[in-house]
Structure formats: structure tokens, C-alpha cells
Amino acid sequence: MKKRQNLLLFMMMTMLFYTGVNGQNKTPLFTNFEYKGDDKVYKENPLNSDEFYTPILQGCYPDPAITRKGDDYYMVCSSFAMFPGVPVFHSKDLVNWTDLGGVLNDVSKFNPHDTGISGGVYAPGITYNPHNDTFYMIVTAFSGGLGNIIVKTKDPMKGWGDPIKLDFGGIDPSIFFDDNGKGYVVHNDAPAQGKELYNGHRVIKVWEYDVENDKVIPGTDKVIVDGGTDITKKPIWIEAPHLYKKDGSYYLMCAQGGTGGWHSEVIFKSDSPKGPFIPAPSNPILTQRYFGRDRDNKVDWAGHADLVLGPDNKYYGVFLAVRPNEENRVNTGRETFILPVDWSGEFPVFENGLVPLEPKLKMPKGVENNTGKNGFFPNGNFTFTDDFTSEKLDYRWIGLRGPRESFIKTSKKGLQINPFDTNIKEVKPTSTLFYRQQHNVFSFTTTLNYKPKSEKDLAGVVALQNEGSNYVFGITKKDKDYYIVLQKNSWPRRRGTIISELVASTKIDIKKPITLQIKANGDKYEFNYSSSKETDFKNLGGTVSGDILSTDVAGGFTGALLGLYATSANDAQPK
Template sequence: MKKRYIIFLFSVMGLVSFTGIGDKDTLNAKKGKKTAVFSKVVYKGDDQIYKDNPLQANEFYNPLLQGCYPDPAITRKGGDYYMVCSSFAMFPGVPIFHSKDLVNWTDLGGVLNNVAEFNPNDTRISGGVYAPGITYNPHNETFYMIVTAFSGNLGNIIVKTKDPKKGWGSPIKLDFNGIDPCIFFDDNGKGYIVHNDAPDKGKELYEGHRVIKVWEYDVENDKVILGTDKIIVDGGIDLSKKPIWIEAPHLYKKGGSYYLMCAEGGTGGNHSEVIFKSDSPKGPFIPAPSNPILTQRYFSKDRANKVDWAGHADIFKGPNDKYYGVFLGVRPNEKSRVNTGRETFILPVDWSGVYPVFENGLIPLEPKLKIPNGVIENKTGKEGFFPNGNFTFEENFTNQKLDYRWIGLRGPRENFTTITKKGLEITPFEVNIKEIKPTSTLFYRQQHNAFSFETNVDFIPTSEKDLAGIVCLQSEKFNYVFGITKKGKDTYILLERTEKGQSKIITSTKIDIKKSIRLQVKATGDNYQFSYSLNNVYFENLGGTVSGDILSTNVAGGFTGALIGLYATAANDAKP
């Protein structure tokens, strides 16, 4: 998390450049570059935990959102719930979901979808935007989404709308530093912003020492009121124990008292959620005697069906005014690697006493929950609702509008994709997957530890600079490229592993392309296999079984989960 703040400082100090996104690449792509056409994509999840725990009629699976959907925040207007997550350098920024019942969720795309206003074109994959807050203000019937943007010298920004289903206004830059902002509106309509920041200059006591600040917010003019900032938490619940990374604050009001909930311990194995109470939104805030109110850090590291890193939460009233909380967690594989990234979980919250506590949030988390009272049916994966558990996602690219699960990296997917009668045509940029630039790759999040991903690709390279295929990507420095390219007069298929920015060809073989090739990547925990078929029937493995270690968050670093991409480039540097 400290790395995040360093990047943010570079951004606000103007040390991160800001240029038009992919303009040159888009123009080059339209000058007759060799295109690749992808069709018949099938992603299939096959995690054992879902086979061992089939759902009953009154149950739903946890996590709600599998794959890289971290840092959830949620708000409610009447019977409508809206939830946002971090997206980093993925585009569009800040995915948003809608539900009527907390079980069945609809993907609404991304809040920040105008590249002229949010432009992560020169941002490392774990930059971009993260830790959003979303709040409905009943006093002016307006939704607010507030977030830290590490691109374009934006810093902390806020956007507004009357209806999240109809889009959002332009970003409004806010005049404060720090990260993880959230906005709160009191009963009288007065606004406040809380956020994570560095201690005052010269007062940092140890590595990871952070503070929580509050500002008064001018609702009419959408700006913080200068001079009203105040540190309301220094370090965490007990400064003498040197707590690290107090962050992701949310402010609530209940029974005339104000509650400040924060993450503490860093977004790893020591992650937790803590709560404070005050008579004023500006403090002083006193920590609850029973902290933490959510964590998974106390249990055996080799426990079955492990969920870990729980924290970064938001509490809200759900159906029948029963409290719930959403938070991030991870589901490591058998080698404790985190390839699916940080995901969005939900638990009921008991707030019958003075302080809230996540129900069963202090024991090992289970894969299933009872649906809230009054919810008629679990429709996940049906009728357009977002799936979870083991599911199959099929895409033939017959609709002109791509499913929102397909995303770009550092720029819009529309800059390089075209829907044709044959499938999805990708016109390659002169950029490869290892560069910190917009890449001509259409990505899908890895959502299971055991999965298969297949696609047909129609592509005949004309030079060694041409490559198309599948990429499995944790970051620009950690990835696998499985693709078709040229060497001399011959066509090859190759598998390349990039670790810490150093690339190595695992193996390659000459092929004779007569029609489209079917490519497949399969994973069982840490074991990945890449295979191809020239006749759409029999698959040939390329490179044997390889380790998925480089696709793990806790190996590659950063904050994202693994992505699977339909990749084409006119700047290939992987040589058979």
C-alpha cells in the first residue's frame, strides 16, 4: 500500500506524464495492419469447492464477484443497491453493479468511460484508479462516486449522477492529497470527506504509519472547504502497537452517534476491519473495545477452502433494514498463490449493540450464505444477472455491443475492436503486452482457480512483428504469451514466459495454417497448460505444464488479479 502512495505523490507533483491515449496507435491500426479475428470463446470455471458445496434453494455463493473486483463500496436508494470496485489501469474505470436484493447483480459497465476525462494510457497496471466510494445523498437526490486517480494528474476526483444507469457527469478535481476518499452526508445535509493520508511532515513514526483525515465538503460548489481538515485517527486503533495502513475509511451515523470504519493491517494476510465511535463527524473517535470486527488473520494457513486478506469493507442497510457489509478477500490456490486476485464478498452485520460486527467474519469464511429474507430466487448467471460459482461464459461476438466483462487495458476496447460476421476483429497496435501503453488486447478476468479458456483465431502473420493469440497477464512484467507469429517464411506457434520483465521462450513449433486455429489455456490451481488444435478436434500441448506463479498477486506484486486476453500486436518481440 505504501507503493500506492508513492505513485500518487508522483502524480500530484506532475511527475507522471499525460498524453492522448493511443491516438498514434489507433491511427496506425487503421493503416492496413494485419488483423486477427477471434470467435467461439468459451470460459469454463471448474473449482472443486463449488462441486463440494452445491446450492440449496435459499442459498447463494460468496464471493459475490469472482475475479479482480476489489475494494467494494456500496450505497442504497430505496430498493436499489449500487456497488463499485477498483479497476486500476483497466478501462473503463470503476466497474459498477446494480441489485434489488443483494443476491442478483447486473453489470452496468464502468463509471469512468470517457477517455478524454479519465486516461490511464501511461499507467502501470496497478495505477489508474482504486478504492472508490459511492454515496447517495437524499437531500439533493444525487449519487456521488469519489476515487483516487493515478493518471492525468487528476488526484482525488468526484463524479455525480441522478441515475447510475444513465451515466455520470465529468470528474471534478478535489483539492486534497492522500488516497481512499469517501463522502458522507449528515442528517442536516452537510457533507464530509474522509480519507487516508500521510502523517504531518516530520511526524511519521514507522513504515506504514498513516492517518485518517476529515474535511467539510461544500455540497453546492463541490469542493472541500479549505482549512477544515483534521486528523481523526493517528496510526490506527492503538498507535503504541505501530499499526500499519489505516485506510479505506467510511463514515456512518446511527442513533445520534458517528461511526468511522477503516481497514487496518495492509491488504495482505494481516488485513482487518476496525471501527471507531464519536459524538461528532470531526471526532474525537474512540476505537471499539472489540476490534477487529472482521478479519481472517488468526487461522491456520493450510486450512481447507481458505479465504484470506479480508478487509476494506463498507456497511449498509439491506432488505428489511438488516445490516450487511461488502469487503474484499482472496481465495488462494493450493500453493497459496492469488491468481484470481482480490474479490468482492458479502456478510450480514450484527448492529444490535453499540458497535457493528460482521456475522461469522471472525471465523473461517464459508462459501455459501442464506439469501436475505424476502428474496424470492437466486438468479445468478440467468436472465442477464452476473454469474458466480462454477459457470460457463460463451461469446460468439454476434452482438454489436460487447459484454461489459470484456475490458481494455489503459484505453478503450473500441480503439482496436470491430464486430464482423466472422467474429471479433482486432486491429493490432504497434505495442506489445510488456509496454506501459494502451494494448490491443481484449481482456477477461480469471474468476476461478481451475478453469479453461478457448477461442478460435483466424490469423496468418506476414512478418516477425505480427503475433496474435492468448495472453495470461498479471502485469506488464509478469505474463504468458501464447501466440502465432512468423520466422522467415514459416509460421510458428510459441509460448513465452515473462518474469520480472525478463522474457524467455519456453518452446515453439512450426505449424501449417489452413484455417482458423483453436487455442486453449487450462489451469488447475498452480498448473497451467497451453494447447492448440489445427482441426478443432485434437489438441496439441505446447510447453507441457507450466507454473502459474507469475500470475499471482503475491508473487508479481501490485493489486490486480490475472487477466486472460485476446491479443494481437504489430510490435512482437517474442521470437521462435
Template sequence: MACTIIFNIIGFEVKSQSKRKTSGNAPIFSNVLYQGNDQVYKDHPLAENEFYNPILQGCYPDPAITRKGDDYYMVCSSFAMFPGVPIFHSRDLVNWKQIGHVLDRTSQLDVHDTGISAGVYAPSITYNAGNDTFYMITTAFAGGLGNFIVKTKDPLNGWSDPIKLGFDGIDPSLFFDDNGKAYVVHNDAPDAGKEIYKGHRVIKIWEYDVASDKIIAGSDKIIVDGGVDISKKPIWIEAPHIYKKGGRYYLMCAEGGTGGWHSEVIFVSDSPKGPFKPAPNNPILTQRYFANERTNKVAWAGHADLVLGPDNKYYGVFLAIRPNEKDRVNIGRETFILPVDWSGEFPVFENGLVPLAPKLKTPAGIKNRTGQDGFIPNGNFSFAEDFSSEKIDYRWIALRGPREAFIERTKGGLRITPFESNIKQMKPTATLFYRQQHNSFSFTTTMQYKPNSEKDLAGLVCLQSEHFNYVFGITKKDDEYFLILQKNSRKNNGTEVVSTVVANCKVDISNPVQLKVESKGDEYSFSYNTGANGFVNVGGVVSGDILSTNVAGGFTGSLIGLYATSGNDATVSNLQ
């Protein structure tokens, strides 16, 4: 609670500071155009009864799904992004709308001083028909929460404040049995002194008291030790979900770590507390067995959840990645879906053990309306924004704190009041982010801005983390204005971030300036347009390596941000 109060105070201080700033010191962004241009979608146009996989492009990892009647709800990890835990709704598993975020208040989420890949991990969403209530359970590596739940009668009408749960580990999920009993399953460390190898984890279960929203003390039990076959030293058994079918209990987990050996495995028991027997045909989903060099590569598949579809057939959502031509992961982990064959004893993801294809058949009677009528687009698409709507689009997010602390709608567009913090600090920054959703894309914005000093800067940022990013913005030197491209990267995996001004040029700010970043796979370029001679490149072509998880580490994808700071450190002495 103390951390939350401090964060709220900081937020109010920032707002009061913004009122003292002149309007010329705060940039106004009048429009944005994001355009995806991946070759895979050009090579694989859709037929009338097809849709693209992934269903959520960009950094939407660790999907979990539930159903109430004809309504499906899906959530994803959000780490230090704010608001947290995006939530989506569908009636057919093809066409999805984002309906908000589960954690949209500072009383629910305190990530103000954490790294981008900390915060909220692996949420699970479950509908309990017994009390007509939705539960979201997750782990927060910030704010002192640990494992907690929030709940609601209606996902369209907001969620409760967190209810903290008293157990360790990660990746919790809830299972509500048809006899009224409830359970929490989660990943945890082995009992003290029993760890056999690095990456050795267990799956643990607790009984859960629905009336008090507490685990029942002393009811915990390890139901999987290590994984499918502990003699093979499997790593990171995690993301457990329990399902009941035909009177038996099925435990599905990820195994192999969130990387090249990632997979999904299944166990069965006559009791939710075990003993659980692994299926003989595990894994039931993976992409780990194929040649590294393959066309339209999809990898790292796992961390799945199952749901019964509208056609009375099972489907599974899961994460996977689409690396670029240099096998670098800039987009991040995305949400995919596959039909599941559960005609036998164990479920198997259909075509989940062969290289994943870029498109799927729609369920019978379902029309693909992605990108229409408010449904989220996929494939190659454009996203245009002029900030004229009363409510900002859910796809715009902040880091470590509310967007509303620094954004303001004006007649000319969106004003971003700068913070003193800059993009390299583990603090809330005045940056409005949009996820990179394609390996090849362009992102263009028009900005009106007049910095007062060399400490002021506004423009674009491409960010993998606080340690790895590019800044492309306008600042001041003496009585002239400069556009600079700054590269920030951590040195030798240490804590020191090395900042380099890659290029700079004088810029005329008498009229609004267009700023653009483009990516063609691993090659990124930055340019500007003052209306005189079209777009002019600054800095040539730069590598996207620092925007990949291969280099930066962590669990997020690259974000593109509209950025303002009064703490610019690409100072006069750095400019050439």
C-alpha cells in the same frame, strides 16, 4: 487536460493505422468459452435458499456500496483497466447485474502510460438524498487527477467529467449528514515530522461544500492517528466510511495492510469531526488469526462498506482472496458479502471472525437467480461469447485505453487490429481481457489469422502485469507459421523483463485455429487444435507463479486476453 488530448490523438492515430492494414494482418476471434472448475463448488452444492460467496469472482477489489430506495449500487477498483470502475446494481444484495462503468470516457480517465496497478484506487459511491445525486469519489494515480469526484442523477445514464479535489492521500469517501452538511474522509500521511513508524497513516476529515463541489479550505482535521491503538504501531489505517445511527457517528476503516493482517475496525463519536473512540471488540472482521493451511482458505478480508439491506438488516461488502493450493493469489482480490449484527453499540460482521464459508443463506424471501436473467453468475459457471451482440459484454475490458480503438465486429467474429505496442509495454495494447475467476479453469477461443512477418503475432495472453505474463500466439518465420509460448518475467525485482520462448511448433493456418489455456491450481498448460488430431499441448505444464501477486506484486488479479501486435519481439532468432 494536455495528457487527455495526447491520448485521444494517439487513439485516432491507431485507428487510422488500422485502416491501412490488410484484413489478413488482423486476427478474427469467432468465439470464446470460459469454464470454471473449482473443487470447492463441487464439494458445496447450493441448497434452494443459499448463494455463493464471493459474489463477484475475479479481480473486483475494494467494493463500496450505496442505496437509493430499493436499489443498491456497488463499485470496485479498476486500476489501469479501461473502462474504469465497474458498477453493479441489485435489489436484494444476492443477484447483481453489471450496468456499466463509471469512468467510460477518456475525458474521465487517462491511464495510457501507467502500470497496471496504478490508475484508479478504491472508489466510494454515495447517494445524497438532499439533492437526489449519486457521487463517486476516488483517487487516480495517473493523468494528474489525484482525488476527484464524478456525479450523476442516474447511474444508468452516465457520469460527469471529473471534478478535481485539492487534497492529498488516498481512499476518500463522502458522508452526507441529515442536517445538510457534507464531509470527505480519507487516508493520509501524518503531519510533517510526526511519522512514528513505517506504515503509520492517519484518517483525515474535511468539510465539503455540496453547492460548489469543493472541500472547505482549512477545515481539515485528523480524526484517527495510526489506528485503533497507536502504541501497537498498526499499519495502513485506510478506506474510511462514516455512518450515522441512533444520532451517533460511526467511522469504519481497514487496518493492517491489504495482506495477511488485513482487518476492519470501527470507532464512534458524537460528532463527525470526533473525537472518535475505538470499539473494545476490534477488529470486527478479519481472517488473520487462523492456521495458514486450512481447507477452502479465504484470507486478507477487509476494506469494507456497510448498507441497510432489504430485510432492514445491515450487510457489509468487503474484499478477500482465495489462494490456490500453493497459497498463490492468481485470481486477485474479490468481493464478498456478510450480514452484519448491529444490535449492540457497534456492528460486527456475522461469522467474519471465523474462517469464511463458501456459501451463505439468502435473506428471507429472496431467490438466488445468479447466472440467470442477466444476473452475474458465481460458483462454477461457463461464459460463452460469439461477439454477435451489438454491444460488447461489460466483462470484456482493455488496458490503458478504450476497447473501441482496436476491436471491430465482423460477420466472422471480432477483429482485433494490432497495435505496434506489445504486452510488455506501459502503453495501450490491442488486447481484449477477461478476468480469471477460478483457480481451475479453461479458456478456449477460435482464431483466424495470417501474420505477414515475424513482427506480427496474435493469440492469447495470460497477464498479471506488463512485467509478468505468458503469450501464446501465432507468428511467421520465413514462409512458415509457428505457434509460440513466450514467458515474460521481471528479473530480481528490477526493471528488466526477461523473455523466454518456452516452446514453439509449426502450425497449419489454412483453417481457423483453436487456442486454449487451462489451469489446475498453480499448473497452467497451453494447447491448440487445427481440427486434425484434437488439442495438442505446447510447452508442457508451466508454473502459474508469475501470474500471482505473490511473485508479481501489485493489486490486480490475472487477466486472460485476446491479443494482437505488430511489435512481436519473439523474433526469428529467438525461435528454436
């Protein structure tokens, strides 16, 4: 009896700690989340029964790589300082994809805790080796002194092993297994010391790979591409190499031109995986660089691709590209697109990859479009809701520089965030649960039950491109009153100290939960609030520019992230 009384007392004390005597949360409690995308391109291009949309992964899912085992396809993407590292997806048909979480999900093995948002880990490769029935994920990790690493598994559905550090420099590695089981690693690197001819001059190297001991074989490295397709024309940033074998010949496919407006995909051929590799006369085989800046439904920056044989015995290529808004700003980031590939001739060519890209594709024969249903990743315009009552949080929710599990707790009441003593502007893990911006026109809405104790406490929502380019919209305290504030944090033109500006603030009554909303129409962002459950929204701060949420203004390689944020290191002071 006494034990039961003690347990009840403990539960009551715990409830009081979290909610306070008046039912208001001392620890921020988020409920009733909704993300809604409403892009014009999807409304103007409805799907027929035999079609699907590309990009297949909307939002910041760049640098895709893909592999196949039987009827199963696995695809990975870059994650930079987002956590877990290297998101991995599964499909049976290249149309309907399931999110499996991240390959690098153990913070004791991969810890980007002090990494700028565009550091961390990027440009992965994934390859299935039929000779030992093993999947390999190889990637460059810019944190913890890891460098280039490889991770293995027999079954990506069941998780991955520990990272194995590889002894070579450069970036963008991928691994290839020949018909005889021999392994090779190709990657981007700088030219040998003293041999750099111009800015952006890079080389592609190949190493023989010791499959039994998981290491590159010392002394086997060789430069197989110097500069790019034609070094006399000073091509820049030859990178993201992948090796393939078809009809007894070896093909090396690479990105060239940098990951911006001159981005492209090129192909080379050889009789040996160690070269010499001869560029195709038809290069590039994929690019969007030749078309007008102001074209409708613009897709740009296409490149960084990988090929796979599809379920209809036809080749397909996944690649990154961007969908700028009306100001040609890239807030949704580099996304994962797909196109069929014609490899009926000597060299592969992306079908319609050299004309302005369209939003719709014909599905492989016999495939049904179930995107957004039955657990499959959505695309097009969609609504994602979450009440945070499930024990297993959706994988689309991520941490930054550390695991989300270190600061969140889900329950029948909703999502509690335990605030870190870290501000969103610091290059440290923050107590922010992030969701990628996936549309140019969207709303991001949640209800917050919270009673800050001091001016150092704040909880709310953020729109973030990096630590020095973001908006903070939340509830805090000044003296005995409670306020909602909108803060803009931005870098000066030449970086340096982050400039923080209080855009607006207003006194509010927090006796009832407050609903917060980020709403965007292209480059125009609004921050709204309501105390009456998502009706009768009031705007704070007017319409503000989304420029600082774009890579072309803020720099870096990521798209905008939308977050549920709490901190005990707030510096947004109301007026």
C-alpha cells in the same frame, strides 16, 4: 447504377483487406470463445434453494463500496489501469447483480495510457445523497494529474458526469452526508511532516464538503484517527474510511493492517463527524488473519469494507478477500465478498467474520437466486461463451490503459482486433481484449483465423498479471513458415529489464483456423492448441507455473487477466 457498382467494389476490397484472397484473415479474427470455471469448492458445496455464493464478484473486483436509494443498490470497485475505470453494479436484493460498465468511460477525461497496471484508479466510494437526489462516486486517480476526484449522477443507469478535481492529498476517500444535508469527506493520509513514528504509520482525515460548489472547504481538515486503533501498538495502514450515522451517533469504519495477511476491519464511534473517535473494544470486527495457512477452502486478506442496510432491514457488509490456490498464490486477485452484519449492539460485527469464511450464505428473506440468468452476473462454477456477433460487447471484456473500442470490431464473422504497434510488455495501451480470471481451475478457449505477414506480427492469447509478468501464446511467422509460440515474460527478482524466454515453439499449418486454449489447475497452467475445433488438443511447452500471475510473486494489487491479443511489435521468435 455506377454508385452501386462502386459500393460493391469497395465492399469487396474491404473484404479482401481483412480476409485475403484465400479466405484467411490478415487482421486477426477471434470466434467461438468459452471461459469455463471448475473450482472444487463449488462442486463440494452445492447450493440449497435459499443460499447464494460469496464472493459475489469473482476475479479482480477489489475495494468494494456500496450505497442504496430505495430498493436500488449500487456498488463500485477498483479498476487500477483497466478501462473503463471503476466498474459499477446494480442490484435489488444484494444477491443478483447487473454489470453497468464503468463510471470513468471517457478516455479524454480519465486516461491511464502510461500507467503501470496497479496504478490508474483505486479505492472508490459511492454515496447517495437524499437531500439533492444525487449519487457521488469519489476516488483517487493516479494518472493524468487528477488526484482525488468526484463524479456525480442522478441515475447510475444513465451514466455519470465529468470528474471534478478535489483539492486534498492522500488516498481512499469516501463522502458522507449528514441528516441536515451537510457533507464530509474522509480519507487516508500521511502524518504531518516530521510526525511519522514508524513504517506504515498513517492517519485518517476529515474535511467539511461544500455540496453546492463540489469542493472541500479549505482549513476544515482534521486528523480524526492517528495510526489506528491503538498507536502504542504501532498499527499499520489505517485506510479505506467510511462514515455512518446510527441512533444519533457517528461511526467510522476503516481497514487496518495492510491489504495482505494481516488485513482487518475496525470501527470507531463519536458524537460528531469530526471526532474524537473512540475505537470499539471488540476490534477487529472482521479478519481472517488468525487461522491456519493450509485450511481447506481458504479465504484470506479480508478487509476494506462498506456497510448498507439490506432488503430485510438487516445490515450487510461488502469487503475484499482472496481465495489462494494450493500454493497459496493469489491469481484470481482480490474479490468482492459479502456477509450479514449484526448491529443489534453498540458496534457492528460481521457475522462469522471472525471465523474461517464459508462459501455459502443464506439469502435475505424473500430473495430468489438468479445469478448467471436473465443478465445477472454469475457466481460459483459457470461457463461464459461469446461469439462476438452482438453489437454490444459484454462489459466483462475490458481494455488495459485505454478503451477496447479503439482496437476491436465485432461483426457476424466474429471479433477483429486491429493490432497496435505495441508489445504486451510496454506500459502503453495494448490491442488486447481482457477477461478477468475468476476461478483457480478454469479453461479459456477461442478460435483464431489469422495469417501473420511477418515475424513482427502475432495474434493469440495471453495470461497476464502485469507488463513484466505474463505468458504470450500465439501465431507468428518466420521466413516462409508459420509457428505457434509460447513466451514467458518475467521481472528479475529486483525488477529492472524484463526477461523474455521462449518456452516452446512449433511449426503449424494455418490453412484452417487454430483453436487456442489456456487451462489451469491451481498453480499449474497449460497452453494448448488444435486445428480441429476444440478437439484433439496438443500441448505446447508442458505444464508451467502460474507463480508470475500471482500478486505475491509479481507484486501489485490486481488479479490475473486473460486476453485476446494482437500486435505488430512481436519479439517472440520461434526456433
